[in-house]
Amino acid sequence: MKRTISSRMMVGVLVGMLAGLIAMSPSVVFAAPGSTIPGSVSGSSQPSNPLCSTTVFAKAQQQVEMALSGRVTQLNTLLSAVNDTSNHLTPADRQTLQDDISNVELPGIEGLQPQVQQATTCAQLRVAAHSMVFAYRVYVVMTPQTHLVIVADREIYIEGLFVNLESTIASAIQNAQGHGKNVTAAEAAYSDLQGQVSAAQNATNGLSAQVLAQTPQGAPGNWQVFLAARTSITNARNDLHTAYSDAVQVKTDLTR
């Protein structure tokens, strides 16, 4: 996956978006191979390649406009998810994500839209496309970052529910035992529940902060951070589901 993502990024989005145009007309080369990496300053400051004809330029411009528009839609979707109070983001994490999306990403991408509309050369288009990709990383940083933090914070919230439940379960077991009930199975399930919740807490400890620390400039290296975070939240998810089964088990045992 890393190789795929890295290599994709090396190719550069603008050239990628023009792939269809190039395929239509192999002789149309938007930029020399040396300057195909959108991150290269020299590439974006070079004059428009003479082969970027007026017709091709218009199509390229349209492609970049669509790419910007897609990012605006994506950012608004992310912002809606962040603003949704039912997802149990911590106030601090919600604020961080809101700031990133509303004050950095959206204004940045929206600021590029008039630039692209007003661009008259392939070089100008390349500068805007480069910025769109490398400065904001909407799909490979902002998106997984937002969704991973939402999951991690929801897990932390559920861990809190379990912690509250633990004392109730302990009392219920004690109460049942006081009434002469055999609580051996309930105690075993309760003990497992505590272990599972503890494991989930370890898996999610500091995870949101680590994911939130990732920036567009850290791509593509921070992809590994996201993959590791995914492993942690998946482990925590499994722990919490097992803990839930334990809780149901205790409840069943005590009501028999």
Added chain:
Amino acid sequence: MTIRKLAAVVLSFGISLMLAACGTSGSSHAVQKTKPPVTAAPTSTTSTMSASASSSTLNTQIVSQVGAQLGELDNSLTTANSDLNSPRGDS
């Protein structure tokens, strides 16, 4: 002798009147005093009952709440997995 008896009767009547008066006011205090325990007892019983009732209710509610949250968690995780398994675009 008769005067003595009369005096004794008057005195005892007076005392009983006083006692009655005291008893009345005392009884009102007593009512007030006994009220709190009377109300306190049901309150205490109620709180004990609600505690034990809410224990089982709370138990069910929280377990159900956790179950619902785990369902939402799975949905969120699916979205996050989708981002990482098939990122949209290259950037």
